[in-house]
Amino acid sequence: MKCLPSSLLILAVFPLVVVAKRRRVPFMNCPSTKSSSGLGMVKQARSRIECSVICLNNPECLSASYCKSSDGYTCQLSQMFLAGGCSGLPANGDCTQTFVVYPCENGGTFFHENRTCHCVDGFIGDYCHRRYRDCQETPLGNVLYTIQPFRSDYTFQWKCGPFTSPYTRVSEYASVFNFNYTLTWEQMKQGITPHPGFYFTGPETLHQLTKQGVYDLFIRMIVLGKNSGYVIYKHFRVDSEAEGYACHWKSFTRYYEVPYNSDEYLDGLGALGDSTKSMKGARFGTFDNDVSECAGTHNFAWWYNPLGCTLVTFDPDGLNWPTNRTGTVEIEKIDHTLIGLRNVYWYVEDDLIL
Structure with missing residues (x-):
């Protein structure tokens, strides 16, 4: 079953948005007091969006803080997994914390250890967000599947196999x-x-x-x-x-x-x-x-x-x-x-x- 690549993780930082390839990915701030998830690795960043993207591309990063420093702004990467919330973070008025948005759809299970989605049978994709496009994607033979071609509302059931x-x-x-x-x-x-x-x-x-x-x-x-x-x-x-x-x-x-x-x-x-x-x-x-x-x-x-x-x-x-x-x-x-x-x-x- 295809899972979410380790380099891809949805972070939230409202109200700015980044349009990824064919999927709109919102980035939102933690809604509470400005805070920091704790220092793990520090990199330079010009914006909260850039900081979030740096975290997305780092396989060990599970959250990020965009912080003001004496020589500009830094991106603090952390291995702390916030499970979609901001409670319990240490207050830091100079930092804006970003948190992980639960990315798996259609009953999929998210494993934060390797940042992947495990899909239930019948769904596929990095986020379990779609059905099988044709029988070549189905995992088993001689099974009745619901097929939904890409960007189509049309679905049909077909026994794929062997x-x-x-x-x-x-x-x-x-x-x-x-x-x-x-x-x-x-x-x-x-x-x-x-x-x-x-x-x-x-x-x-x-x-x-x-x-x-x-x-x-x-x-x-x-x-x-x-x-x-x-x-x-x-x-x-x-x-x-x-x-x-x-x-x-x-x-x-x-x-x-x-x-x-x-x-x-x-x-x-x-x-x-x-x-x-x-x-x-x-x-x-x-x-x-x-x-x-x-x-x-x-x-x-x-x-x-x-x-x-x-x-x-x-x-x-x-x-x-x-x-x-x-x-x-x-x-x-x-x-x-x-x-x-x-x-x-x-x-x-x-x-x-x-």
């Missing part, structure tokens, strides 16, 4: 499970909860996930008795509902890993290299919110280009994907398909950095 898979599972199709894929826009929007052999996070979830950073979409395909493989859509993203949940990506590639051989699996979303049928910018469609009647024809909610329906199709037994094993392109039944998102990086970090 923990050995470094990605967020988006969907699964298995030929052993007979399922009616004729689903409405509202049914698909928020996703289909896991059923044996089929689940789908939904385009709204994909939009919320991919807008917080750069992700690769990869599809693992297994055909019994034949080579299995991966195909990857680099820097994949999904637009908002107002934009039809249109999908975009930077490039397509195959991933080679023994014993998998992806060379036989083609670019399904790119319509086998036919630029007039590329799914880049294609909008999501369902039978009741169709795109050029593609969803009705292919009997499933998917991304469809108004210039021509993708060659990827679905039937009650699952996904059909284009392959080229013998020099001829064929739409082949895939026995088991896993679709996942792996984040390359997030656009921003919301943990405190001074």
Whole structure:
């Protein structure tokens, strides 16, 4: 579990404020008589803010006093932990004491010995101030977690795992499970909860996930008795509902890993290299919110280009994907398909950095 770095501690010194990276950190004076926490180490400082920052960057400092001296102002660092209060401090009219603000949120426990927050399950971050951004942050596999993408009010519950898979599972199709894929826009929007052999996070979830950073979409395909493989859509993203949940990506590639051989699996979303049928910018469609009647024809909610329906199709037994094993392109039944998102990086970090 990620904890508060030893160099980061919130001190209070009102009414001045310092805007840290993406988090506003107030610095406040002790509200009682001016006092000193006792001399531990003395450094020069030009302001109370600078004194507080000096303490933040000293791993042994737990409180600080900004004091007037004969030759200016000094910053007195102390190992005294005030536990969020100022009572019991020795009076000193020439010093302004700063005190530690309890920093851990959402039930986290603060350990002042090493200045870290220990988070309860379900929360993460230096101050336990946020939920998991995606499944790659969760500590365990096969557990239902509440996911909340960065700077989004959108939350969804998803069973992440297994923990050995470094990605967020988006969907699964298995030929052993007979399922009616004729689903409405509202049914698909928020996703289909896991059923044996089929689940789908939904385009709204994909939009919320991919807008917080750069992700690769990869599809693992297994055909019994034949080579299995991966195909990857680099820097994949999904637009908002107002934009039809249109999908975009930077490039397509195959991933080679023994014993998998992806060379036989083609670019399904790119319509086998036919630029007039590329799914880049294609909008999501369902039978009741169709795109050029593609969803009705292919009997499933998917991304469809108004210039021509993708060659990827679905039937009650699952996904059909284009392959080229013998020099001829064929739409082949895939026995088991896993679709996942792996984040390359997030656009921003919301943990405190001074």
